[in-house]
Amino acid sequence: MAQQPTGPSELAGTDTTDRQNSSDKLDALEPYRSDATGQALTTNQGVKIADNQNTLKARDRGPSLLEDFIMREKITHFDHERIPERIVHARGTAAHGVFRVYASQAKLTKAAFLQDPAKVTPVFVRFSTVQGPRGSADTVRDVRGFAVKFYTEEGNFDLVGNNMPVFFIQDAIKFPDFVHAVKPEPHNEIPTGASAHDTFWDFVSLVPESAHMVMWAMSDRAIPATLRAMQGFGVHTFRMIDAQGASRFVKFHWRPLSGVYSLLWDEAQKLAGKDPDFNRRQLWEDIESGDYPEWELGVQVVEEADEHSFDFDLLDPTKIIPEEQVPVQPIGKLTLNRNPDNFFAETEQAAFHPGHIVPGIDFSNDPLLQGRLFSYTDTQLLRLGGPNFHQIPINRPVCPFHNNQRDAYHQHQIHKGRAAYEPNSIDAGWPKETPAGPAGGGFESYPERIEGHKIRNRSESFGDHFSQARLFWRSMSEVEQAHIVDAYSFELAKVERMAIREREVNEILANIDLDLARRVAANIGVQPPAAGTVELPKVRQEQSPALSQMNLLTGNIRSRKIAILIGNGVDAAAVSAAQAALKGEGAACKLVAPSAAPVQGSDGSRLVPDGSLAGLPSIMFDAVLVPGGEAAMQAMMADGTALHYLLEAYKHLKPMAFLGQAQTLLAQLRLDEDEGLLVGSDLSAIQASYFAAIARHRVWARMPKAMSVPA
Numbered sequence: 001m002a003q004q005p006t007g008p009s010e011l012a013g014t015d016t017t018d019r020q021n022s023s024d025k026l027d028a029l030e031p032y033r034s035d036a037t038g039q040a041l042t043t044n045q046g047v048k049i050a051d052n053q054n055t056l057k058a059r060d061r062g063p064s065l066l067e068d069f070i071m072r073e074k075i076t077h078f079d080h081e082r083i084p085e086r087i088v089h090a091r092g093t094a095a096h097g098v099f100r101v102y103a104s105q106a107k108l109t110k111a112a113f114l115q116d117p118a119k120v121t122p123v124f125v126r127f128s129t130v131q132g133p134r135g136s137a138d139t140v141r142d143v144r145g146f147a148v149k150f151y152t153e154e155g156n157f158d159l160v161g162n163n164m165p166v167f168f169i170q171d172a173i174k175f176p177d178f179v180h181a182v183k184p185e186p187h188n189e190i191p192t193g194a195s196a197h198d199t200f201w202d203f204v205s206l207v208p209e210s211a212h213m214v215m216w217a218m219s220d221r222a223i224p225a226t227l228r229a230m231q232g233f234g235v236h237t238f239r240m241i242d243a244q245g246a247s248r249f250v251k252f253h254w255r256p257l258s259g260v261y262s263l264l265w266d267e268a269q270k271l272a273g274k275d276p277d278f279n280r281r282q283l284w285e286d287i288e289s290g291d292y293p294e295w296e297l298g299v300q301v302v303e304e305a306d307e308h309s310f311d312f313d314l315l316d317p318t319k320i321i322p323e324e325q326v327p328v329q330p331i332g333k334l335t336l337n338r339n340p341d342n343f344f345a346e347t348e349q350a351a352f353h354p355g356h357i358v359p360g361i362d363f364s365n366d367p368l369l370q371g372r373l374f375s376y377t378d379t380q381l382l383r384l385g386g387p388n389f390h391q392i393p394i395n396r397p398v399c400p401f402h403n404n405q406r407d408a409y410h411q412h413q414i415h416k417g418r419a420a421y422e423p424n425s426i427d428a429g430w431p432k433e434t435p436a437g438p439a440g441g442g443f444e445s446y447p448e449r450i451e452g453h454k455i456r457n458r459s460e461s462f463g464d465h466f467s468q469a470r471l472f473w474r475s476m477s478e479v480e481q482a483h484i485v486d487a488y489s490f491e492l493a494k495v496e497r498m499a500i501r502e503r504e505v506n507e508i509l510a511n512i513d514l515d516l517a518r519r520v521a522a523n524i525g526v527q528p529p530a531a532g533t534v535e536l537p538k539v540r541q542e543q544s545p546a547l548s549q550m551n552l553l554t555g556n557i558r559s560r561k562i563a564i565l566i567g568n569g570v571d572a573a574a575v576s577a578a579q580a581a582l583k584g585e586g587a588a589c590k591l592v593a594p595s596a597a598p599v600q601g602s603d604g605s606r607l608v609p610d611g612s613l614a615g616l617p618s619i620m621f622d623a624v625l626v627p628g629g630e631a632a633m634q635a636m637m638a639d640g641t642a643l644h645y646l647l648e649a650y651k652h653l654k655p656m657a658f659l660g661q662a663q664t665l666l667a668q669l670r671l672d673e674d675e676g677l678l679v680g681s682d683l684s685a686i687q688a689s690y691f692a693a694i695a696r697h698r699v700w701a702r703m704p705k706a707m708s709v710p711a
């Protein structure tokens, strides 16, 4: 039988930057990528179409004729273009890439794709928000999905995780309740893409096991500045199995090489209107420009013998293993280096499943994970219209796959042979089982010993709901804590029922931390609580520095986006010097002018802007630079939009550089210099401090002052 056409082949990137070369190879290896360049327009039956403008009619002015098979086929297909969106994680964006292990992980796992640093495994990664529909805004406060499909030589391995390491519930049976609570309310379908409403807070205030995850969702992690600046987590405890059959527990981590940083809430809200595609656009542009996002895959490993040595249960998905107790060992690197050709065919039809594992990886008994193992196939049956969704190009394994499953909707294989059953003698017994073990490589489940009664119960070891929420709170910097207080206050202020606000404060927040509870209470008209309602157990660790994203920056400015403001008469030499210096350090800059029309530099040169002040507002950038030039500065001083641009950047604590005559703007704006608002005759005079400020991402020390600046 003919070999399956390969899936997203190894060349998703042979780690090459030679994009043209790789896309030529791709066309050859992936014949299902259809390119109509130079081809005739035809019907689906291959009949060439002579007129694609007019329906077949009886005379010029109709009526139209039912026999027009060309028009009927076209409209019928159009009528069926939509498939159901994902019930959760509907809004998403994705990219192809490659994964490579740093060194053999044979001591941990027999998984073939984790053995050899020379081996390149193609991947497809989809990021998503959870609550909103497919067309909702990117920058809402929400958990982000982080789903990775590894096309390994032993089959597909899907690591279907999130950008937060825990979850809202402990048992799968509660998932529909949770999702119904967070989704828009049933009577008016409000709000879109937000948890700031009564049903969400009603549920979480009644379900203390959600306390830890809600803390994460109210933190800056829920508004990532860019998808490449998010951590990812497998959430559940998994197992890795070595060639001798030994099992160890593992937690998977993705650590972004860009560091972790976030939007401010005001930016997130404004971006949802000004550019609802903000996150997906930036991922797309970064990849197109060759600035490939990268993550390190890390594992926390726990020996079987140590399963019960923590003050929480490893199977409880509302708990992390603090990194100070079990360090994350980096094992490999993921690079996203190719945008999809077609959103629907690839991103929308991608079917991830935590149950897609390969030999060397196995499940734990986490009751949330166990439930997911059922759900993901079930959802694809509906969404992708039948059980052959694995044959859709984006979902195909790159290794051969053969079995006796037959027929059903959308069958793309033409199975040869007479015996679609096993055992058989008619087709000489093929396809045959592969023995497990090193010689064979057939999949074998870890033979965990299980004894006990069949019960519906929650283990007592899952009972402490507040200690890790407290650990998270206490590990935050002052700024992060202030943001968390603001987020709870914002969301609970949208809750109409006072009893829900009070319950959240008294029965959840007060048990996490009294200071947090009181600060939120004061903002939402609730009586500050005097004490919590439960006694927390003694835990091994009160703080975990690894949880604060302030500790997760890289110290460099790679991939940061800088707006350079230009106008007629701008100092052209200063512009090109700034561009060169920023690009030299791996940052990306855009020229922003009063309008999208070209401007004339001080030396008569022509500068073509990337966009206008209105089209590329400062909320889309990490930092701003004003290069000077007498005439340009005079014009900016008289331009309300430009002044607002700068005030807003100041208010959002962005690093700002004012060069040459741009200093005059400061007086007009009545802004003071600070560790990130820098003034210099040219960039070289302030470059070190400016770049250091960009590397820190925000000028937090400016916060008290910025609060009083109108923007």
Ligand code: HDE
Binding pocket: 086, 087, 088, 089, 092, 126, 127, 128, 144, 145, 146, 147, 160, 161, 162, 167, 171, 172, 173, 175, 233, 234, 235, 236, 317, 350, 351, 352, 368, 369, 371, 372, 375, 376, 377, 379, 380
């Ligand atoms: Fe999912 N989840 N989930 N989930 N999930 C889906 O599958 C579900 C959970 C996650 O980019 C659905 O194909 C149940 C945890 C991601 O396509 C559905 C439970 C985590 C994505 C589903 C959970 C996730 C999904 C909807 C509780 C983090 C997007 C469409 C037992 C570890 C994947 C689909 C993509 C998608 C069910 C809990 C992550 C309905 C029943 C915990 C990243 O099958």
